[in-house]
Amino acid sequence: xxxxxxxxxxxxxxxxxDLCQQTGLKAGSMYPILxxxxxxxxxxxxxxxxxxxxxxxxxxxxxxEAGLEIAKEFAAAKARAVRAKRARLRPRTEGA
Amino acid sequence: xxxTADAPERILAAAVRRMPxxxxxxGAAMLAELAQLQHPFTRWRFALGGAWVALFPPRxxxxxxxxxIMNVYLRKLRGxxxxxxxxxxxxxxxxxxxxxxxxxxxPIRGDVGPVRMxxxxxxxxFISGSLFGLLLSFAENGxxxxxxxxxxxxxxxxxxxxxxPILTGRADQVFWVCPFGAIVAMALVALAxxxxxxxxxxxxxxxxxxxxxxxxxxxxxxxPLKKSAT
Numbered sequence: 001x002x003x004x005x006x007x008x009x010x011x012x013x014x015x016x017x018d019l020c021q022q023t024g025l026k027a028g029s030m031y032p033i034l035x036x037x038x039x040x041x042x043x044x045x046x047x048x049x050x051x052x053x054x055x056x057x058x059x060x061x062x063x064x065e066a067g068l069e070i071a072k073e074f075a076a077a078k079a080r081a082v083r084a085k086r087a088r089l090r091p092r093t094e095g096a
Numbered sequence: 097x098x099x100t101a102d103a104p105e106r107i108l109a110a111a112v113r114r115m116p117x118x119x120x121x122x123g124a125a126m127l128a129e130l131a132q133l134q135h136p137f138t139r140w141r142f143a144l145g146g147a148w149v150a151l152f153p154p155r156x157x158x159x160x161x162x163x164x165i166m167n168v169y170l171r172k173l174r175g176x177x178x179x180x181x182x183x184x185x186x187x188x189x190x191x192x193x194x195x196x197x198x199x200x201x202x203p204i205r206g207d208v209g210p211v212r213m214x215x216x217x218x219x220x221x222f223i224s225g226s227l228f229g230l231l232l233s234f235a236e237n238g239x240x241x242x243x244x245x246x247x248x249x250x251x252x253x254x255x256x257x258x259x260x261p262i263l264t265g266r267a268d269q270v271f272w273v274c275p276f277g278a279i280v281a282m283a284l285v286a287l288a289x290x291x292x293x294x295x296x297x298x299x300x301x302x303x304x305x306x307x308x309x310x311x312x313x314x315x316x317x318x319x320p321l322k323k324s325a326t
Contacts, residue, residue, distance in 0.1 A: 031145075034122075
């Protein structure tokens with residue numbers, strides 16, 4: 001889910017909480033995923049440079065090219081799995 | 097803008113200070129993200145999730161052969177702890193209600209004050225909840241919450257509650273702790289089942305929050321031991 005959310009607009013830098021909101025994942029799930037993606041070289045990270053007064057700079061994330069390739073493969077595999085599941089369910093539905 | 101740190105920020109900051117140096121940047125990232133959040137419930141939820149990550153960050157060089165399994169054990173531990181923390185106040189509340197009803201008919205005299213008595217009952221509830229959680233997590237390992245049998249859950253609740261009085265030489269108390277255990281266990285799992293049906297994992301209203309409090313520890317406790325959560 002995190003990969004697909006990041007792949008929606010691969011050029012945009014995203015914040016951790018925005019990703020939590022988009023995917024429905026809690027911080028306790030989202031940050032380990034982001035950390036692992038970064039460890040594997042699939043996620044690029046940076047800090048905000050334009051910081052409004054009174055708050056710390058936020059950490060920003062976007063997929064690397066390798067990460068984007070993985071996301072595309074993942075999306076394709078997910079689509080195949082959904083199609084296969086639908087194909088398995090069809091005969092039962094027709095028989096019912 | 098907050099001039100002083102509130103409890104969620106202090107908790108997350110304390111956890112981040114314990115992070116290994118190579119992961120400290122992620123701790124700073126979570127603290128910065130927390131600084132954006134205004135709503136108290138959102139702040140608490142984010143801070144507790146972040147503190148968990150800070151205390152148990154992913155390993156730097158991928159997973160060790162046992163790393164995935166260890167994550168699942170930690171998840172089960174979190175579930176068992178959550179169940180224990182629910183059982184403690186529920187035990188104390190149930191005991192208070194029963195003692196109040198009993199006091200109408202029988203004059204109760206004791207050398208232990210009511211607050212001390214409630215603390216003792218809450219401790220009994222905590223320990224019984226831990227034992228129930230352990231029984232549930234291993235006996236019902238990998239099962240979907242919707243398929244859990246309430247009869248079996250009641251049995252684990254009774255067994256979990258019976259162990260403490262028996263081991264501490266208070267076997268005569270089994271007669272009231274076992275029904276307590278069965279009732280609390282069934283109620284907790286019934287609420288978790290209701291929450292699973294409503295998909296109340298991301299509560300926005302107060303009733304959903306109660307359901308989520310029941311769902312999350314039960315779901316963690318029965319999570320399968322087969323593979324990593326990654």
